[in-house]
Structure formats: structure tokens, C-alpha cells
Amino acid sequence: MTDHEDLAAENRALRARMAWMLEQAERNHDIMMRHQAFDLEIVAATNFPELIGRIFGSLPAISELESVTLSLVDEGDDIRTVMEKLGVDFAAFPQLLFVPGIGQLTLGTETKPLLGAHDAARDAHRFPGAPPLQSVAIVPLLRNRRVIGTLNLGSADPARFTPSLGTDFVEHMASIIAICLENVISNEMLKYIGLTDSLTGVFNRRYLDRRLLEEIARARRQHYDLSFLYIDIDHFKRINDTLGHQGGDEVLREVASRIKGELRVSDALARFGGEEFVVLLIDAGLDSAAFVAERIRASLAEPMIELPGGVKVSITGSIGVACLAGAEGEGPAEAAATELIAHADEALYQAKAGGRNRVVRHAGR
Numbered sequence: 203m204t205d206h207e208d209l210a211a212e213n214r215a216l217r218a219r220m221a222w223m224l225e226q227a228e229r230n231h232d233i234m235m236r237h238q239a240f241d242l243e244i245v246a247a248t249n250f251p252e253l254i255g256r257i258f259g260s261l262p263a264i265s266e267l268e269s270v271t272l273s274l275v276d277e278g279d280d281i282r283t284v285m286e287k288l289g290v291d292f293a294a295f296p297q298l299l300f301v302p303g304i305g306q307l308t309l310g311t312e313t314k315p316l317l318g319a320h321d322a323a324r325d326a327h328r329f330p331g332a333p334p335l336q337s338v339a340i341v342p343l344l345r346n347r348r349v350i351g352t353l354n355l356g357s358a359d360p361a362r363f364t365p366s367l368g369t370d371f372v373e374h375m376a377s378i379i380a381i382c383l384e385n386v387i388s389n390e391m392l393k394y395i396g397l398t399d400s401l402t403g404v405f406n407r408r409y410l411d412r413r414l415l416e417e418i419a420r421a422r423r424q425h426y427d428l429s430f431l432y433i434d435i436d437h438f439k440r441i442n443d444t445l446g447h448q449g450g451d452e453v454l455r456e457v458a459s460r461i462k463g464e465l466r467v468s469d470a471l472a473r474f475g476g477e478e479f480v481v482l483l484i485d486a487g488l489d490s491a492a493f494v495a496e497r498i499r500a501s502l503a504e505p506m507i508e509l510p511g512g513v514k515v516s517i518t519g520s521i522g523v524a525c526l527a528g529a530e531g532e533g534p535a536e537a538a539a540t541e542l543i544a545h546a547d548e549a550l551y552q553a554k555a556g557g558r559n560r561v562v563r564h565a566g567r
């Protein structure tokens with residue numbers, strides 16, 4: 203081979219190498235851009251389901267992974283309970299897993315990612331329903347050096363995650379996810395606190411007023427009935443006078459729980475203040491609402507309530523029932539809401555006047 207031919211071969215090899223490097227650089231750039239877009243997408247999520255939906259919706263595709271799941275530490279089931287109360291449908295996110303404590307993450311106190319071959323005994327529970335996986339990365343989600351969960355990445359490629367691989371990239375990804383998670387979870391918790399009654403744990407008036415407007419709009423669109431129960435404990439002042447305010451508070455908690463026991467999950471129970479509770483019954487006409495009200499009345503009146511310290515007390519409640527028939531669809535929802543509440547209040551007044559411990563239906567317009 204002549205010098206000239208040597209040079210030409212070397213040149214070709216160099217060009218091929220350059221082309222390959224360029225291709226790699228472009229690919230890396232592309233991956234970086236996709237991840238940057240992902241970061242922006244999740245940072246902009248304003249609530250829990252939106253964030254979770256974006257993580258599971260985008261991450262497997264942009265990272266080219268067969269499975270992405272999250273394990274979240276949820277001591278005392280607080281996160282789950284609050285999210286469920288706020289209407290989050292966990293069935294939509296089978297990749298979201300809750301564990302009762304850090305111990306169940308099987309990372310021990312380790313705060314570094316674990317990369318390597320998929321180990322069915324160790325990893326199966328982290329990747330429910332995933333296709334066969336060959337390698338995994340279990341990346342701790344850290345907030346203020348506290349492990350709040352793990353980001354679990356599963357690949358069908360055995361070379362994708364190996365113990366010798368650098369972890370900067372996955373750690374960066376996990377840190378952004380952890381910040382976003384903590385942020386939306388505390389926002390949702392605040393939202394929950396603002397919408398619930400701290401004494402009884404049921405919704406408060408602010409929630410019910412808002413929900414009522416939404417439900418009226420929906421009931422009008424879909425032509426179904428909405429009913430409203432106004433419940434007031436009889437002679438509650440006497441209960442407070444004999445048992446003290448704390449005893450009265452216990453009774454209120456028990457009342458909330460008994461009313462709740464008679465309702466469907468779609469119904470909304472709120473404490474309107476003092477010893478007044480209201481219930482919004484979805485898709486229930488006057489007859490079914492009066493039937494539910496009668497069940498609530500009976501449940502309040504029946505067995506005695508045993509308070510801490512062994513004191514027993516019996517109570518009764520009066521209930522006013524009003525209905526907004528589905529076809530009634532004129533005017534602003536606010537006016538319809540005010541009228542519905544006023545009708546239930548009038549019926550409650552009649553129940554009190556008629557001797558208490560009874561259900562009275564509002565006669566209609």
C-alpha cells in the first residue's frame with residue numbers, strides 16, 4: 203500500500219469515527235433536551251394526580267425503559283387518605299406504590315442508588331405487571347437527607363443499569379421528582395386542611411358551598427335529582443352544659459361518624475358549624491333522601507354514646523330534607539344552591555317545632 207493509500211484509509215477511518223461521535227453527541231443532546239422538557243413538565247404540575255400522571259406518562263418513553271414505578275413512604279396512611287378524600291383515583295396509577303415505612307423500601311439506610319441485574323426476589327414487588335426485566339435502578343428520593351421513597355427504573359436491557367455505571371444522571375432525575383412530589387403533597391395537604399373540619403374530619407362549609415355549585419351544574423346537565431339534608435343535634439346546649447365542651451366535642455365526632463356510616467361514597471357530608479351537619483346526596487330524589495335521613499335519625503337516636511371516662515350519653519337529631527329535581531335548570535347555580543339550603547333549613551325548623559327527633563321534607567315550591 204502506498205503512502206497515499208495509507209493516508210486515505212486513515213482519513214476514512216477518522217471520518218467514520220467523527221461521524222459516529224457526532225451521532226453520539228446528537229443522541230446525547232436529544233436525550234438531554236427530552237429530559238429538560240420532562241423536568242419542566244413535572245415542575246409545572248399543580249396537583250398530585252397531574253404530577254404522577256406526567257411522571258408515568260412521559261418518563262418510560264423518554265428514558266426508553268420498560269417500567270417506571272414510584273414507592274412512597276406513607277406512615278400512617280396519611281398521604282393516601284388525604285388524596286382519596288380529595289378524589290384521587292389510585293386505580294389509574296398502578297405504578298404508584300405506598301410503603302408504611304422506610305424499612306419496607308429494602309434500601310436500609312442506604313441513600314445511594316442501587317444499580318444492577320434485576321433480582322426477582324428483591325424487585326418483583328416494585329414492578330407490578332412489568333414485562334420481563336433484566337436490569338434495574340432503585341434510586342432513593344431524598345428530601346433534606348430523608349428518604350421519602352424510591353424511583354424504580356426497570357429495563358429489558360441487561361447492560362442498561364450496571365453497578366459500575368455513574369449515578370449522577372438518575373440522582374438528578376430523582377432529586378427533581380422528589381422536590382416536585384414534596385411540593386404537590388404539601389399543597390394537597392394544605393388544600394385538604396382548608397376544606398375540612400378539624401374537629402370531626404368531615405368537610406367544612408367552604409368545601410360544601412363549592413361542591414354544591416359543581417353538583418348543581420352537573421345535575422342540570424345530566425338531569426338527575428340532588429337532595430340536601432340539614433341535620434341538627436337536639437338540645438346540644440344541654441349536652442355541653444352537662445358534659446363540658448370537650449364532652450360535647452366527642453359527641454360531635456361520634457355524630458359525624460354515625461352520619462357517615464349511613465352514606466354512599468359519592469355523597470358529601472360537611473359540618474356547617476356548631477352542631478349542624480349537612481349532607482349532599484347525589485342522584486337522590488325527595489323519597490330516597492327522606493329514607494336516608496330517617497336512617498341517620500335512627501342511627502343518632504339508638505344506642506348510647508360512650509365517652510372517654512365511661513360517661514354515657516344519648517342524643518337525638520332533627521333533619522330537614524329538600525330536593526332540587528333534575529329538570530329544574532333555570533337561573534344561576536348560586537341562586538339554586540341558596541334556595542336548596544334555605545328549603546332544607548325551613549324543613550329543619552319544622553322538625554324542631556314539631557317536637558324534634560324527626561325528619562321533615564320540604565314541600566317544594
Ligand SMILES: Nc1nc2c(ncn2[C@@H]2O[C@H](COP(=O)(O)OP(=O)(O)OP(=O)(O)O)[C@@H](O)[C@H]2O)c(=O)[nH]1
Pocket residue numbers: 401434435436437438439440442446447448449450451454475476477554558
Ligand atoms: N362542644 C361544642 N359545642 C359547640 C360547638 N359549636 C357550637 N357548640 C354549642 O352548640 C350549642 C348549640 O345550641 P343551640 O343552637 O341553642 O341549640 P340546641 O341546644 O342544640 O337546641 P335545639 O337545636 O333547639 O334542639 C351551643 O351550646 C354551642 O355552644 C363546638 O364546636 N363544640
